[in-house]
Amino acid sequence: MRALLVVNPAATTTSARTRDVLIHALASEMKLEAVSTEYRGHARDLGRRAAEADDIDLVVALGGDGTVNEVVNGLLHNGPDPEGLPRLAVVPGGSTNVFARALGLPNDAVEATGAILDALRERTERTVGLGLAAGTPGTDDEGVPERWFTFCAGLGFDAGVVGRVEQHRERGRRSTHALYVRQVMRQFLDDPHRRHGTITLERPGADPVEDLVLSIICNTSPWTYLGNRPVYASPKASFDTALDVLGLKKLSTPAVARYGTQLLTSSPERGPRGKHAVTLHDETDFTLHSKVPLPFQMDGDHLGLRTSVTFTGVRRALRVIV
Known part of the structure; x- marks a missing residue:
């Protein structure tokens, strides 16, 4: 077996010595x-090179979710x-x-x-579904290239939090869970649209869902982790189905307290709920439109401002060693 190992040397939870040990362990079992x-984007270029080669059987991504996203794309x-x-x-080599x-x-x-070496010896793998997002034809975002995501995307409030965290990381701060919590509070205080949402969700054969402040698109569950605590925005989301959506129509102080508590106490059986919460399961095609440009993120990577994004849930998109 011939494999390409894509290593992010800036991965936050691995040292150079640890990475050397992992490389030797993998090289003992395959031609590596x-x-x-x-x-930025190098992992994507390496993944494309592997896809176009005739003799690479496996690509191993050593890094965080951003590295994995680039390799997948x-x-x-x-x-x-x-x-x-x-x-x-x-x-895994990232913070989450x-x-x-x-x-x-x-x-x-x-x-x-x-675990990966054991799976290779036992020939165990699964084929997972992925999400695909692209600029919507006929809008200002029409020319935005399509991009795959592995576990989540978001337009609005949560993407604004991701953008704030990235700004701190660019200034040398470590990506910690405490940093995320602080940026959630600052985004809440500064967000001008948290009481009157600007997002409309449209899907074939259904009435539009209007006035969303926040829209989280999940390809699997949990949505994220706080330390070792899983957080379930869409508990039914799965790699075996299409996409799930959690939308919130209001983020007043009482609403934030209520939904924040529900997220922190969420489980595989129960996620956020209430009169301002919209939940959709196993959606293959839908579009989010906003009256104003809003922050957009995919797999925890802030991608700037968008006014319209079209989503597609693609079942059985990629084979993964597990």
């Missing part, structure tokens, strides 16, 4: 080429082809590692490497 990323540059594309394996943990992998890089 290890490449460290050098710029490279692999699926020409669209999904589960039987024709290299398989993907993920060694939602995709790897949702697959059931250990959150420790060394333990996850052992």
